[in-house]
Amino acid sequence: MKEKLTSLWQRLFGDSVRAFGVVSIVFLISMAIAPAKNFFSEWRHYQHGYLSLIRNRSEANTLQRHFQGGIQQVWLPDLGVVDRCTSCHVGLKEASLTDVATQPYRKHPAIPHNLDQFGCTVCHRGQGAATTVAEAHNSTLAWEQPILAAKFIESSCGQCHHGPLPGTPQLNLGRNLLARQGCVHCHSVKLPDGSTLKPTDDPPSLSHLADKTTREWIFAWLKDPQAYASTSTMPNFKLSDDDARDISAFLIANSTSLPGDTLRLAAKASSDASAGASLYGESFCASCHAVQNAAGNLVGGDVGPELTRVGSKVKPEWLQAWLRDPRVYDPPTAMPHYRFNESQMATLAGFLEAKTDSDLLSNVHLDAATPEQIAHGKRLVSDYGCASCHEIAGVKRPENFAPELSRIGSKPVTQLIFLQGMQHTLPDYIAGKIKNPRAFSPGLKMPQYTFTAAQIDALTTALLSLNDRSYTLPPSLAVPGRTESDYQPAGKAGKLMTDLACFSCHRINGHGGDMAPDLTWEGSSVQREWLVQFFKNPGTLRPSLIRRMPRFNLTDSEVTELTDYIMTVYQSPRIDRDSMPNSGYSPGQVELGKQLFYGKYSCQGCHIVDTKTDKGYIGPTLTQVGSRLTAAWVFQWMKNPQALRPGTVEPNRSMSDEDAKALTAFLMSQKGGEKSPRPAKAAGSFDKLRTGHGAPHEEVAKR
Amino acid sequence: MRTYLAFLLWVAFLGTSCSRKSEPTPALKPTAFGAAMVESSGGKQFAQTGSLLPQPLVVQVNDAQGAAVPGALVEFAAPSGVAFDPASALTDSSGQVTTNVSLGGMAGRYQITAFTFDKSRKKVELKLEEIALGYQQTAGRRLNEQYCERCHNPESTVERVSNYDNLEVKPHPFTEGDTLNKISDADLTAIIAHGGPALNKSALMPAWGNTLSKSDIQALIAYIRAVSDPPSRSAGPVYARN
Numbered sequence: 001m002k003e004k005l006t007s008l009w010q011r012l013f014g015d016s017v018r019a020f021g022v023v024s025i026v027f028l029i030s031m032a033i034a035p036a037k038n039f040f041s042e043w044r045h046y047q048h049g050y051l052s053l054i055r056n057r058s059e060a061n062t063l064q065r066h067f068q069g070g071i072q073q074v075w076l077p078d079l080g081v082v083d084r085c086t087s088c089h090v091g092l093k094e095a096s097l098t099d100v101a102t103q104p105y106r107k108h109p110a111i112p113h114n115l116d117q118f119g120c121t122v123c124h125r126g127q128g129a130a131t132t133v134a135e136a137h138n139s140t141l142a143w144e145q146p147i148l149a150a151k152f153i154e155s156s157c158g159q160c161h162h163g164p165l166p167g168t169p170q171l172n173l174g175r176n177l178l179a180r181q182g183c184v185h186c187h188s189v190k191l192p193d194g195s196t197l198k199p200t201d202d203p204p205s206l207s208h209l210a211d212k213t214t215r216e217w218i219f220a221w222l223k224d225p226q227a228y229a230s231t232s233t234m235p236n237f238k239l240s241d242d243d244a245r246d247i248s249a250f251l252i253a254n255s256t257s258l259p260g261d262t263l264r265l266a267a268k269a270s271s272d273a274s275a276g277a278s279l280y281g282e283s284f285c286a287s288c289h290a291v292q293n294a295a296g297n298l299v300g301g302d303v304g305p306e307l308t309r310v311g312s313k314v315k316p317e318w319l320q321a322w323l324r325d326p327r328v329y330d331p332p333t334a335m336p337h338y339r340f341n342e343s344q345m346a347t348l349a350g351f352l353e354a355k356t357d358s359d360l361l362s363n364v365h366l367d368a369a370t371p372e373q374i375a376h377g378k379r380l381v382s383d384y385g386c387a388s389c390h391e392i393a394g395v396k397r398p399e400n401f402a403p404e405l406s407r408i409g410s411k412p413v414t415q416l417i418f419l420q421g422m423q424h425t426l427p428d429y430i431a432g433k434i435k436n437p438r439a440f441s442p443g444l445k446m447p448q449y450t451f452t453a454a455q456i457d458a459l460t461t462a463l464l465s466l467n468d469r470s471y472t473l474p475p476s477l478a479v480p481g482r483t484e485s486d487y488q489p490a491g492k493a494g495k496l497m498t499d500l501a502c503f504s505c506h507r508i509n510g511h512g513g514d515m516a517p518d519l520t521w522e523g524s525s526v527q528r529e530w531l532v533q534f535f536k537n538p539g540t541l542r543p544s545l546i547r548r549m550p551r552f553n554l555t556d557s558e559v560t561e562l563t564d565y566i567m568t569v570y571q572s573p574r575i576d577r578d579s580m581p582n583s584g585y586s587p588g589q590v591e592l593g594k595q596l597f598y599g600k601y602s603c604q605g606c607h608i609v610d611t612k613t614d615k616g617y618i619g620p621t622l623t624q625v626g627s628r629l630t631a632a633w634v635f636q637w638m639k640n641p642q643a644l645r646p647g648t649v650e651p652n653r654s655m656s657d658e659d660a661k662a663l664t665a666f667l668m669s670q671k672g673g674e675k676s677p678r679p680a681k682a683a684g685s686f687d688k689l690r691t692g693h694g695a696p697h698e699e700v701a702k703r
Numbered sequence: 704m705r706t707y708l709a710f711l712l713w714v715a716f717l718g719t720s721c722s723r724k725s726e727p728t729p730a731l732k733p734t735a736f737g738a739a740m741v742e743s744s745g746g747k748q749f750a751q752t753g754s755l756l757p758q759p760l761v762v763q764v765n766d767a768q769g770a771a772v773p774g775a776l777v778e779f780a781a782p783s784g785v786a787f788d789p790a791s792a793l794t795d796s797s798g799q800v801t802t803n804v805s806l807g808g809m810a811g812r813y814q815i816t817a818f819t820f821d822k823s824r825k826k827v828e829l830k831l832e833e834i835a836l837g838y839q840q841t842a843g844r845r846l847n848e849q850y851c852e853r854c855h856n857p858e859s860t861v862e863r864v865s866n867y868d869n870l871e872v873k874p875h876p877f878t879e880g881d882t883l884n885k886i887s888d889a890d891l892t893a894i895i896a897h898g899g900p901a902l903n904k905s906a907l908m909p910a911w912g913n914t915l916s917k918s919d920i921q922a923l924i925a926y927i928r929a930v931s932d933p934p935s936r937s938a939g940p941v942y943a944r945n
Contacts, residue, residue: 099940101809101940101942109809109837109838110837110925150807150808150809151752151808153752153753153808166845167842453755454754457754602909605869616870617864618853618866647849651850652913654913
């Protein structure tokens with residue numbers, strides 16, 4: 001071994017000429033390393049690949065001309081973007097490369113933004129300045145930011161767009177869940193515009209809990225809220241039997257009775273199930289409340305709590321008091337004050353009380369609570385932060401109970417503690433934390449939610465959009481969302497509208513729900529006599545929809561009060577109600593309108609005027625439209641429906657004034673003398689045009 | 704020399720202990736073998752890129768007589784980006800395997816292969832296609848749901864009653880590739896923007912040019928091309944495992 005090494009040394013450096021030669025060669029080779037590295041770089045390899053890909057295409061010349069060799073970069077100082085991605089992704093902007101499936105040569109899919117204006121990493125993350133695949137896409141030692149998985153890409157839209165976008169369903173869902181599932185009761189989230197994300201759910205006050213329910217029910221509920229109602233937004237705190245026993249003891253002991261003689265059984269609950277079911281249906285309770293049907297599907301809305309097992313929860317006297325006037329127990333409730341009479345109340349209460357589940361409380365046996373248990377319960381209530389969501393007498397709402405999530409989308413991976421076997425990326429961490437929070441440490445207080453995989457992805461998307469970039473963007477790029485106004489109607493009618501909870505379903509002047517039509521301009525739209533009749537008997541307009549306007553049993557003076565207010569205040573400045581008469585059009589004009597209706601515009605595809613011949617049922621039936629709408633509104637609607645109700649399905653036909661006038665004449669002649677039977681199949685499809693958005697209705701049956 | 708060896712061993716030890724490779728999942732042992740595989744449900748669905756298909760994919764393993772085979776091993780394979788949960792499983796008592804599929808990050812058609820082995824260890828394959836909608840197609844899908852579907856989709860659901868049967872002239876369902884693939888983008892744009900009469904078709908198709916923007920109409924056409932069956936040539940590439 002030693003001899004061999006010596007002879008090698010002799011051969012290479014035996015004399016000065018040899019030594020000089022060898023050293024020169026080594027020197028030359030080392031000088032060549034840098035250019036060689038550059039020559040064999042990944043981006044050059046990909047650019048060669050691109051050139052051979054386009055060589056045989058028919059549009060090769062155009063592509064060749066567009067091609068620029070060398071390292072390319074998009075530099076946007078305002079956004080802090082230096083993106084060299086286009087060095088390898090050469091064909092990003094080539095419209096003709098739609099059929100290319102191999103990366104990095106695919107054309108970028110169509111999006112509403114220009115690639116030169118935003119670069120790549122604003123949306124995709126990754127390291128823009130890197131020139132190798134591994135450094136650009138992955139999290140390496142020197143770089144923090146890996147590329148964002150495609151399923152979370154909508155989070156990047158949310159950096160600038162602070163409101164819902166039609167093109168980002170997942171982000172919209174995630175933001176809704178964030179506000180609706182109670183996340184922000186404990187975690188505060190400051191939005192880039194400086195406001196704080198507000199919860200949209202309304203956890204009940206527990207101060208008068210003993211009036212409403214029993215300790216046994218509270219115990220069962222605490223142990224597993226979803227066993228009582230699968231749709232419940234209350235998470236599972238995984239309490240031990242003893243802890244649930246002590247918390248229920250504290251909540252009952254802490255509860256005070258509502259002052260006054262509110263809880264009394266006025267009437268004996270009726271056991272007439274069919275009368276109860278029909279009153280439940282007539283009152284359209286299902287617009288807001290869901291009930292599981294025999295097949296196990298939930299039917300009904302999600303504004304109010306699910307009622308499948310409500311009989312196992314509420315005390316009969318509380319239920320009747322609630323049905324009499326919910327605002328006594330909970331003034332800001334979304335539930336309208338139905339003016340039920342005593343017998344209706346007994347029927348409905350009996351119907352609801354029968355909705356029980358014998359399994360729910362069968363295993364709950366609680367002994368009388370001891371003072372120690374109550375004290376321990378109180379300690380648990382403040383430990384778990386119950387007062388973050390619920391109002392509890394004597395327990396202060398904790399401040400900053402859980403970590404703030406304002407910039408969670410930029411949290412450095414080095415600050416995270418991952419579970420074993422988990423991908424070391426921020427999206428995986430967030431999703432894992434939402435999916436099973438206590439897996440990260442058994443001592444954590446965050447409870448277990450029952451989200452689906454799609455909901456977890458949506459929440460993760462929404463949280464990833466809250467990143468450093470979204471807070472530091474140039475203000476000109478921020479697109480603010482729709483802000484809810486705090487509009488309140490005035491006077492006696494205003495009080496009445498609050499009592500009837502009109503705003504739970506209707507939207508007026510930017511405030512209220514979106515289940516039912518926007519009423520901002522209702523006074524310009526409908527005729528007074530029709531509105532009076534509608535309040536008295538709302539059932540006549542759209543039978544067989546699950547979600548519909550209920551009958552509130554209003555007195556005549558209440559109806560007059562509301563009608564006067566709506567007809568006077570909710571007027572559109574674009575429409576002069578008196579500019580066109582509601583009847584008395586010439587037969588010639590009516591005939592012309594009829595021809596336009598059936599010919600040029602073919603309205604019968606969606607509407608019914610003559611129940612014998614017309615079949616369309618996308619829009620509302622128009623058999624009585626001449627007694628319902630004002631002529632001025634119909635005329636303006638013909639001219640531009642979206643100007644009156646943004647998003648309505650009816651297409652804007654850009655009619656001439658003559659056509660619109662003739663159609664108005666024809667429609668106003670439809671006074672609907674006799675009651676016409678509706679085609680049974682049309683159930684469920686009428687409301688779309690008036691509401692302008694079908695989605696809320698459509699969700700009802702899906703869940 | 705011995706210290707040298709020891710050093711090498713030490714490096715090797717470090718190398719193995721530091722590697723982050725997770726243990727491979729224990730292989731499933733099939734208890735039976737089938738001869739054929741059929742799709743039960745879940746093919747030709749569409750979802751946004753990168754997201755979960757709305758319905759799981761269910762395939763069934765049959766024997767030579769066509770009877771279901773429980774206990775056969777079914778594995779799923781797809782181009783990179785597609786994820787299965789689970790990626791392999793034994794058929795249940797009715798001979799079926801159910802898996803949840805999340806699509807890859809690029810819009811287009813993804814070819815999914817389900818395979819099992821028969822008694823002679825020969826591979827039995829079933830090829831399926833699922834459709835990933837990109838941004839533009841998803842926007843088109845939303846517009847379709849809002850404006851088009853109630854006439855153009857003959858199927859009714861609980862929440863959406865189809866108007867198809869009420870129309871004198873039947874509209875083309877958007878999956879009807881045989882007809883729609885022959886209509887050029889320019890003609891489709893004209894029909895949507897100016898109504899049926901623009902191409903001598905029924906006036907029951909109204910003009911949407913004042914209601915939908917140009918990019919809306921492009922998005923709708925992208926959606927129509929993406930869902931057409933047989934596939935349209937402009938639907939984008941098919942990703943298959945190579």
